[in-house]
Amino acid sequence: xxxxxxxxxxxxxxxxxxxxxxxxxxxxxxxxxxxxxxxxxxxxxxxxxxxxxxxxxxxxxxxxxxxxxxxxxxxxxxxxxxxxxxxxxxxxxxxxxxxxxxxxxxxxxxxxxxxxxxxxxxxxxxxxxxxxxxxxxxxxxxxxxxxxxxxxxxxxxxxxxxxxxxxxxxxxxxxxxxxxxxxxxxxxxxxxx
Amino acid sequence: xxxxxxxxxxxxxxxxxxxxxxxxxxxxxxxxxxxxxxxxxxxxxxxxxxxxxxxxxxxxxxxxxxxxxxxxxxxxxxxxxxxxxxxxxxxxxxxxxxxxxxxxxxxxxxxxxxxxxxxxxxxxxxxxxxxxxxxxxxxxxxxxxxxxxxxxxxxxxxxxxxxxxxxxxxxxxxxxxxxxx
Numbered sequence: 309x310x311x312x313x314x315x316x317x318x319x320x321x322x323x324x325x326x327x328x329x330x331x332x333x334x335x336x337x338x339x340x341x342x343x344x345x346x347x348x349x350x351x352x353x354x355x356x357x358x359x360x361x362x363x364x365x366x367x368x369x370x371x372x373x374x375x376x377x378x379x380x381x382x383x384x385x386x387x388x389x390x391x392x393x394x395x396x397x398x399x400x401x402x403x404x405x406x407x408x409x410x411x412x413x414x415x416x417x418x419x420x421x422x423x424x425x426x427x428x429x430x431x432x433x434x435x436x437x438x439x440x441x442x443x444x445x446x447x448x449x450x451x452x453x454x455x456x457x458x459x460x461x462x463x464x465x466x467x468x469x470x471x472x473x474x475x476x477x478x479x480x481x482x483x484x485x486x487x488x489x490x491x492x493x494x495x496x497x498x499x500x501x
Numbered sequence: 502x503x504x505x506x507x508x509x510x511x512x513x514x515x516x517x518x519x520x521x522x523x524x525x526x527x528x529x530x531x532x533x534x535x536x537x538x539x540x541x542x543x544x545x546x547x548x549x550x551x552x553x554x555x556x557x558x559x560x561x562x563x564x565x566x567x568x569x570x571x572x573x574x575x576x577x578x579x580x581x582x583x584x585x586x587x588x589x590x591x592x593x594x595x596x597x598x599x600x601x602x603x604x605x606x607x608x609x610x611x612x613x614x615x616x617x618x619x620x621x622x623x624x625x626x627x628x629x630x631x632x633x634x635x636x637x638x639x640x641x642x643x644x645x646x647x648x649x650x651x652x653x654x655x656x657x658x659x660x661x662x663x664x665x666x667x668x669x670x671x672x673x674x675x676x677x678x679x680x681x682x
Contacts, residue, residue, distance in 0.1 A: 314585050315539075324672070327642045416509075
Protein backbone atom coordinates (compact mmCIF):
# COMPACT_ATOMS: atom_id res chain seq x y z
CA UNK A 309 0.00 0.00 0.00
CA UNK A 310 1.25 3.41 -0.86
CA UNK A 311 1.90 5.86 1.90
CA UNK A 312 -1.12 7.54 3.29
CA UNK A 313 -1.44 11.27 3.07
CA UNK A 314 -1.22 12.49 6.60
CA UNK A 315 -4.02 14.66 7.88
CA UNK A 316 -2.94 18.26 8.15
CA UNK A 317 -3.22 19.72 11.57
CA UNK A 318 -4.91 23.07 11.37
CA UNK A 319 -4.58 25.58 14.13
CA UNK A 320 -8.04 26.68 15.13
CA UNK A 321 -8.50 29.78 17.21
CA UNK A 322 -9.50 29.01 20.77
CA UNK A 323 -11.82 31.96 20.90
CA UNK A 324 -13.80 31.99 17.70
CA UNK A 325 -13.11 28.50 16.38
CA UNK A 326 -11.95 29.61 12.96
CA UNK A 327 -8.57 28.70 11.57
CA UNK A 328 -6.28 31.21 13.21
CA UNK A 329 -5.42 32.96 9.98
CA UNK A 330 -9.07 33.84 9.43
CA UNK A 331 -9.56 35.43 12.84
CA UNK A 332 -9.18 38.86 11.32
CA UNK A 333 -12.33 38.17 9.35
CA UNK A 334 -14.09 36.46 12.21
CA UNK A 335 -16.96 37.73 14.29
CA UNK A 336 -14.81 39.34 16.94
CA UNK A 337 -11.19 39.90 16.06
CA UNK A 338 -10.57 42.04 19.14
CA UNK A 339 -11.38 39.20 21.49
CA UNK A 340 -9.17 36.81 19.55
CA UNK A 341 -6.14 39.08 19.69
CA UNK A 342 -4.76 38.03 23.08
CA UNK A 343 -5.15 34.39 22.13
CA UNK A 344 -3.45 34.96 18.81
CA UNK A 345 -0.50 36.77 20.36
CA UNK A 346 -0.08 33.82 22.65
CA UNK A 347 -0.63 30.96 20.27
CA UNK A 348 0.01 32.11 16.75
CA UNK A 349 2.39 35.04 16.81
CA UNK A 350 3.81 34.23 13.39
CA UNK A 351 0.48 34.75 11.68
CA UNK A 352 0.00 38.30 12.81
CA UNK A 353 3.41 39.91 13.17
CA UNK A 354 1.76 43.33 13.42
CA UNK A 355 -0.10 42.38 16.54
CA UNK A 356 2.97 41.10 18.28
CA UNK A 357 4.88 44.22 17.44
CA UNK A 358 2.15 46.38 18.86
CA UNK A 359 2.02 44.40 22.05
CA UNK A 360 5.79 44.33 22.35
CA UNK A 361 6.01 48.06 22.04
CA UNK A 362 3.55 48.36 24.87
CA UNK A 363 5.84 46.22 27.01
CA UNK A 364 4.82 43.30 29.10
CA UNK A 365 2.59 45.30 31.37
CA UNK A 366 0.74 46.53 28.38
CA UNK A 367 0.01 43.01 27.28
CA UNK A 368 -1.19 41.92 30.65
CA UNK A 369 -3.26 45.06 30.84
CA UNK A 370 -4.67 44.25 27.46
CA UNK A 371 -5.45 40.74 28.59
CA UNK A 372 -7.00 41.96 31.75
CA UNK A 373 -8.99 44.66 30.12
CA UNK A 374 -10.26 42.25 27.53
CA UNK A 375 -11.23 39.80 30.25
CA UNK A 376 -12.85 42.60 32.17
CA UNK A 377 -14.84 43.67 29.18
CA UNK A 378 -15.68 40.02 28.71
CA UNK A 379 -16.89 39.81 32.25
CA UNK A 380 -18.79 43.06 32.31
CA UNK A 381 -20.27 42.66 28.88
CA UNK A 382 -22.57 39.72 29.50
CA UNK A 383 -23.09 40.35 33.18
CA UNK A 384 -23.96 43.97 32.55
CA UNK A 385 -26.52 43.04 29.95
CA UNK A 386 -27.89 40.14 31.97
CA UNK A 387 -28.11 42.06 35.21
CA UNK A 388 -30.80 44.29 33.78
CA UNK A 389 -33.20 41.53 32.82
CA UNK A 390 -32.12 39.57 35.86
CA UNK A 391 -33.32 42.23 38.22
CA UNK A 392 -36.84 42.00 36.97
CA UNK A 393 -37.34 38.29 37.58
CA UNK A 394 -35.63 38.70 40.93
CA UNK A 395 -38.21 41.27 41.85
CA UNK A 396 -41.02 39.15 40.61
CA UNK A 397 -40.20 35.68 41.79
CA UNK A 398 -38.94 35.72 45.35
CA UNK A 399 -40.63 39.03 46.02
CA UNK A 400 -43.89 37.29 46.84
CA UNK A 401 -47.38 37.94 45.76
CA UNK A 402 -47.46 41.60 46.60
CA UNK A 403 -44.71 42.44 44.21
CA UNK A 404 -46.20 40.19 41.59
CA UNK A 405 -49.34 42.23 41.62
CA UNK A 406 -47.33 45.37 41.30
CA UNK A 407 -45.83 44.21 38.07
CA UNK A 408 -48.71 43.31 35.90
CA UNK A 409 -47.51 41.91 32.66
CA UNK A 410 -48.40 39.29 30.14
CA UNK A 411 -45.58 37.16 28.83
CA UNK A 412 -45.93 35.32 25.56
CA UNK A 413 -43.53 32.59 24.64
CA UNK A 414 -43.32 30.29 21.68
CA UNK A 415 -42.17 26.77 22.39
CA UNK A 416 -41.26 24.53 19.52
CA UNK A 417 -42.48 21.01 19.61
CA UNK A 418 -41.76 18.23 17.13
CA UNK A 419 -39.60 20.64 15.13
CA UNK A 420 -42.33 22.03 12.94
CA UNK A 421 -45.08 22.47 15.46
CA UNK A 422 -45.21 25.01 18.17
CA UNK A 423 -47.10 25.98 21.26
CA UNK A 424 -47.67 29.52 22.36
CA UNK A 425 -47.78 29.95 26.10
CA UNK A 426 -49.32 32.96 27.70
CA UNK A 427 -48.46 33.80 31.27
CA UNK A 428 -49.72 36.44 33.58
CA UNK A 429 -53.23 37.04 32.29
CA UNK A 430 -54.64 36.27 35.74
CA UNK A 431 -52.87 39.33 37.11
CA UNK A 432 -55.35 41.45 35.25
CA UNK A 433 -58.30 39.72 36.84
CA UNK A 434 -59.03 37.56 33.84
CA UNK A 435 -60.40 34.09 34.33
CA UNK A 436 -57.98 31.77 32.67
CA UNK A 437 -60.54 29.16 31.74
CA UNK A 438 -62.60 31.78 29.96
CA UNK A 439 -59.55 33.18 28.28
CA UNK A 440 -58.40 29.82 27.00
CA UNK A 441 -61.84 29.17 25.55
CA UNK A 442 -61.82 32.48 23.76
CA UNK A 443 -58.34 31.93 22.44
CA UNK A 444 -59.23 28.49 21.20
CA UNK A 445 -62.26 29.83 19.43
CA UNK A 446 -60.47 32.75 17.88
CA UNK A 447 -57.53 30.77 16.53
CA UNK A 448 -59.45 27.54 15.97
CA UNK A 449 -56.91 25.47 17.87
CA UNK A 450 -56.65 23.69 21.15
CA UNK A 451 -56.08 25.96 24.10
CA UNK A 452 -55.81 24.83 27.67
CA UNK A 453 -54.92 26.05 31.12
CA UNK A 454 -51.79 24.35 32.31
CA UNK A 455 -50.04 24.41 35.63
CA UNK A 456 -46.92 26.37 34.97
CA UNK A 457 -43.48 25.57 36.26
CA UNK A 458 -43.70 27.78 39.33
CA UNK A 459 -47.19 26.89 40.49
CA UNK A 460 -48.49 29.63 38.26
CA UNK A 461 -51.11 28.81 35.73
CA UNK A 462 -50.54 29.54 32.11
CA UNK A 463 -52.46 29.08 28.91
CA UNK A 464 -51.07 26.86 26.21
CA UNK A 465 -52.34 27.47 22.73
CA UNK A 466 -51.42 25.09 19.97
CA UNK A 467 -49.71 26.62 17.00
CA UNK A 468 -47.69 29.75 16.51
CA UNK A 469 -50.11 32.57 17.12
CA UNK A 470 -47.64 35.12 18.41
CA UNK A 471 -48.21 37.29 15.35
CA UNK A 472 -51.66 38.51 16.22
CA UNK A 473 -52.22 37.52 19.78
CA UNK A 474 -51.26 40.96 21.01
CA UNK A 475 -54.08 42.59 19.13
CA UNK A 476 -56.50 39.96 20.32
CA UNK A 477 -55.58 40.41 23.96
CA UNK A 478 -55.84 44.18 23.85
CA UNK A 479 -59.15 43.98 21.99
CA UNK A 480 -60.78 41.41 24.23
CA UNK A 481 -59.56 42.69 27.54
CA UNK A 482 -59.21 46.46 27.43
CA UNK A 483 -57.61 46.52 30.89
CA UNK A 484 -54.49 44.94 29.48
CA UNK A 485 -52.32 47.68 28.03
CA UNK A 486 -50.18 46.82 25.08
CA UNK A 487 -47.14 48.01 26.97
CA UNK A 488 -47.58 45.24 29.52
CA UNK A 489 -47.26 42.50 26.92
CA UNK A 490 -43.86 41.00 26.40
CA UNK A 491 -42.49 38.35 24.11
CA UNK A 492 -39.70 36.02 25.04
CA UNK A 493 -37.28 35.65 22.19
CA UNK A 494 -34.06 33.73 22.68
CA UNK A 495 -34.48 34.02 26.42
CA UNK A 496 -34.81 37.78 26.29
CA UNK A 497 -37.86 39.79 27.10
CA UNK A 498 -38.96 41.94 24.22
CA UNK A 499 -41.83 44.37 24.61
CA UNK A 500 -44.57 43.77 22.10
CA UNK A 501 -45.53 47.37 21.72
CA UNK B 502 -26.83 27.29 2.15
CA UNK B 503 -25.77 26.50 5.68
CA UNK B 504 -26.07 30.06 6.84
CA UNK B 505 -28.77 29.14 9.26
CA UNK B 506 -28.28 25.53 10.01
CA UNK B 507 -28.72 23.86 13.35
CA UNK B 508 -29.30 20.36 14.52
CA UNK B 509 -32.99 21.25 14.47
CA UNK B 510 -32.90 21.30 10.69
CA UNK B 511 -32.00 17.64 10.61
CA UNK B 512 -35.32 16.02 9.97
CA UNK B 513 -34.18 12.48 10.34
CA UNK B 514 -31.10 10.38 10.43
CA UNK B 515 -30.79 6.71 9.83
CA UNK B 516 -28.17 4.12 9.40
CA UNK B 517 -28.09 3.19 5.76
CA UNK B 518 -27.93 -0.30 4.39
CA UNK B 519 -24.71 -1.79 3.23
CA UNK B 520 -25.54 -1.39 -0.45
CA UNK B 521 -26.21 2.32 -0.08
CA UNK B 522 -23.09 2.60 2.00
CA UNK B 523 -21.08 1.03 -0.78
CA UNK B 524 -22.59 3.41 -3.28
CA UNK B 525 -21.68 6.43 -1.18
CA UNK B 526 -18.14 5.16 -0.75
CA UNK B 527 -17.85 4.55 -4.44
CA UNK B 528 -19.05 7.99 -5.45
CA UNK B 529 -16.80 9.67 -2.92
CA UNK B 530 -13.86 7.62 -4.15
CA UNK B 531 -14.66 8.54 -7.75
CA UNK B 532 -15.01 12.19 -6.92
CA UNK B 533 -11.89 12.47 -4.80
CA UNK B 534 -9.20 10.06 -5.96
CA UNK B 535 -6.75 11.62 -3.55
CA UNK B 536 -8.87 10.41 -0.69
CA UNK B 537 -8.81 6.77 -1.65
CA UNK B 538 -6.02 5.79 0.67
CA UNK B 539 -7.54 7.36 3.72
CA UNK B 540 -11.10 6.48 2.89
CA UNK B 541 -10.86 3.38 5.05
CA UNK B 542 -9.94 5.57 7.98
CA UNK B 543 -12.64 8.09 7.29
CA UNK B 544 -15.43 5.68 6.57
CA UNK B 545 -14.49 2.50 8.37
CA UNK B 546 -16.26 -0.45 6.87
CA UNK B 547 -17.22 -1.73 10.25
CA UNK B 548 -18.64 1.33 11.91
CA UNK B 549 -22.15 2.35 10.92
CA UNK B 550 -22.58 5.04 8.33
CA UNK B 551 -25.39 7.42 9.09
CA UNK B 552 -27.10 9.61 6.58
CA UNK B 553 -28.89 12.59 8.05
CA UNK B 554 -31.59 14.10 5.94
CA UNK B 555 -32.12 17.80 6.25
CA UNK B 556 -34.30 20.36 4.66
CA UNK B 557 -33.82 21.40 1.05
CA UNK B 558 -32.96 17.87 -0.10
CA UNK B 559 -29.72 18.01 1.78
CA UNK B 560 -27.96 14.90 3.02
CA UNK B 561 -25.15 14.72 5.51
CA UNK B 562 -22.91 11.70 5.73
CA UNK B 563 -22.15 11.21 9.38
CA UNK B 564 -19.61 8.83 10.87
CA UNK B 565 -19.21 8.55 14.63
CA UNK B 566 -21.43 11.61 15.03
CA UNK B 567 -19.09 13.76 12.95
CA UNK B 568 -20.47 15.12 9.70
CA UNK B 569 -17.96 14.40 6.95
CA UNK B 570 -19.68 14.88 3.63
CA UNK B 571 -22.81 16.50 2.32
CA UNK B 572 -24.69 16.50 -0.92
CA UNK B 573 -27.82 17.93 -2.42
CA UNK B 574 -30.37 15.69 -4.06
CA UNK B 575 -28.21 13.29 -6.05
CA UNK B 576 -25.39 15.74 -6.54
CA UNK B 577 -21.75 15.03 -5.85
CA UNK B 578 -20.61 14.52 -2.29
CA UNK B 579 -18.65 17.41 -0.89
CA UNK B 580 -16.42 17.25 2.18
CA UNK B 581 -17.03 19.52 5.12
CA UNK B 582 -14.42 22.20 5.66
CA UNK B 583 -13.04 20.52 8.72
CA UNK B 584 -12.34 17.46 6.64
CA UNK B 585 -10.98 19.49 3.76
CA UNK B 586 -8.58 21.26 6.10
CA UNK B 587 -7.13 17.90 7.02
CA UNK B 588 -6.76 16.75 3.45
CA UNK B 589 -6.46 19.95 1.47
CA UNK B 590 -5.31 18.44 -1.79
CA UNK B 591 -8.30 16.32 -2.60
CA UNK B 592 -10.22 19.01 -4.41
CA UNK B 593 -9.52 21.41 -7.21
CA UNK B 594 -8.74 24.79 -5.78
CA UNK B 595 -9.79 28.24 -6.80
CA UNK B 596 -8.40 31.26 -5.07
CA UNK B 597 -10.16 34.53 -4.46
CA UNK B 598 -8.51 37.85 -3.78
CA UNK B 599 -8.26 39.34 -0.34
CA UNK B 600 -11.13 41.73 -0.79
CA UNK B 601 -13.55 38.89 -1.36
CA UNK B 602 -12.81 37.03 1.87
CA UNK B 603 -15.10 39.16 3.96
CA UNK B 604 -18.05 38.56 1.69
CA UNK B 605 -17.44 34.88 1.22
CA UNK B 606 -17.31 34.43 4.97
CA UNK B 607 -20.68 36.15 5.15
CA UNK B 608 -22.06 33.56 2.78
CA UNK B 609 -21.86 35.36 -0.54
CA UNK B 610 -21.42 33.45 -3.76
CA UNK B 611 -18.10 33.88 -5.47
CA UNK B 612 -18.18 36.41 -8.27
CA UNK B 613 -15.98 36.04 -11.32
CA UNK B 614 -13.92 39.22 -10.85
CA UNK B 615 -12.73 37.98 -7.45
CA UNK B 616 -11.23 34.95 -9.17
CA UNK B 617 -9.73 36.69 -12.17
CA UNK B 618 -8.15 39.62 -10.36
CA UNK B 619 -4.42 39.55 -9.53
CA UNK B 620 -5.04 38.00 -6.12
CA UNK B 621 -7.13 35.18 -7.52
CA UNK B 622 -6.02 31.91 -9.05
CA UNK B 623 -8.01 29.86 -11.50
CA UNK B 624 -7.43 26.25 -12.35
CA UNK B 625 -8.15 25.92 -16.04
CA UNK B 626 -9.16 22.32 -15.74
CA UNK B 627 -12.18 23.01 -13.62
CA UNK B 628 -15.39 22.42 -15.50
CA UNK B 629 -18.86 23.67 -14.79
CA UNK B 630 -20.88 22.19 -11.95
CA UNK B 631 -17.95 20.76 -10.06
CA UNK B 632 -17.26 20.98 -6.35
CA UNK B 633 -14.21 23.10 -5.66
CA UNK B 634 -12.32 24.36 -2.65
CA UNK B 635 -12.21 28.12 -2.30
CA UNK B 636 -8.87 29.34 -1.05
CA UNK B 637 -7.94 32.92 -0.30
CA UNK B 638 -5.07 35.18 -1.19
CA UNK B 639 -2.34 34.90 1.41
CA UNK B 640 -4.07 32.15 3.40
CA UNK B 641 -3.14 28.51 3.67
CA UNK B 642 -6.48 26.99 4.35
CA UNK B 643 -9.70 26.83 2.44
CA UNK B 644 -12.40 29.21 3.50
CA UNK B 645 -15.31 27.76 1.61
CA UNK B 646 -16.57 24.89 -0.48
CA UNK B 647 -18.11 25.93 -3.74
CA UNK B 648 -19.93 24.50 -6.67
CA UNK B 649 -18.93 26.02 -9.98
CA UNK B 650 -21.64 27.57 -12.09
CA UNK B 651 -19.46 27.83 -15.16
CA UNK B 652 -16.17 26.37 -16.26
CA UNK B 653 -12.92 28.13 -15.47
CA UNK B 654 -12.57 29.19 -19.06
CA UNK B 655 -16.00 30.79 -19.02
CA UNK B 656 -15.20 32.53 -15.77
CA UNK B 657 -12.23 34.09 -17.47
CA UNK B 658 -14.09 34.92 -20.63
CA UNK B 659 -17.27 36.30 -19.11
CA UNK B 660 -15.77 37.76 -15.95
CA UNK B 661 -19.10 38.87 -14.63
CA UNK B 662 -21.64 37.60 -12.16
CA UNK B 663 -21.61 34.47 -10.04
CA UNK B 664 -18.85 32.07 -10.93
CA UNK B 665 -19.07 29.68 -8.02
CA UNK B 666 -21.95 29.01 -5.70
CA UNK B 667 -20.97 29.15 -2.07
CA UNK B 668 -22.04 25.90 -0.48
CA UNK B 669 -20.33 25.83 2.85
CA UNK B 670 -18.06 28.42 4.42
CA UNK B 671 -16.18 29.05 7.64
CA UNK B 672 -18.35 29.80 10.62
CA UNK B 673 -21.63 28.84 8.99
CA UNK B 674 -24.10 26.49 10.57
CA UNK B 675 -22.43 23.32 9.38
CA UNK B 676 -19.04 24.56 10.49
CA UNK B 677 -20.36 25.19 13.96
CA UNK B 678 -21.95 21.78 14.10
CA UNK B 679 -18.89 19.81 15.00
CA UNK B 680 -20.84 16.87 16.23
CA UNK B 681 -24.26 15.67 15.36
CA UNK B 682 -25.98 13.68 18.05
